[in-house]
Amino acid sequence: MNKFVYDFCYNVNETGQSDEGNARIEEINALKAFLAFYKHRTRGKISDISVITPFVDVVNMSKNSNIELKTNTIHTMQGRESKVVVLVLGDTSAGARSWAAKRPNLLNVALARARQNFFVIGDFKAWSSLPYFRILAQNIARIDSSDIEDIFNAHL
Secondary structure, three states, rough: OOOOEEEEEEEEOOOOOOOEEEEEEHHHHHHHHHHHHHHHHOOOOOOOOOOOOHHHHHHHHHHHOOOOOOOOEHHHHHOOOOOEEEEEOOOHHHHHHHHHHHOOOHHHHHHHHHHEEEEEEHHHHHOOOOHHHHHHHHHOOEEEEEHHHHHHHHHH
């Protein structure tokens, strides 16, 4: 994780519900907030960002929510890099989370796509105890929605 200038997990509490299978509206709203702050702080350079997720449901919800950037599954992002990668985890069932954490491949691909910055949006409590994601959780700052402006002001 040392190659990143700043990275954090934007925590979305587990109180919300899935609106479309493995996708949560709270995470999509967090992604919108993230993109708005990034765009504001970098004067519109959101083309530097790739948004990825393990789940097609998150891709579909972000498309239906008019997210400015295309969201891809981790599998479709293989072989490409981006200055900034935002991983939207999805607040899913324990079975779906276990599938995503079964092998290191999904997380490895997500991390390897980021040339400079790596951000995670998800329910920290739900994901941080899973294999491979546990290591990520130990090496990334956790913030809540009320802290995001302070993080951006300090790092962008």
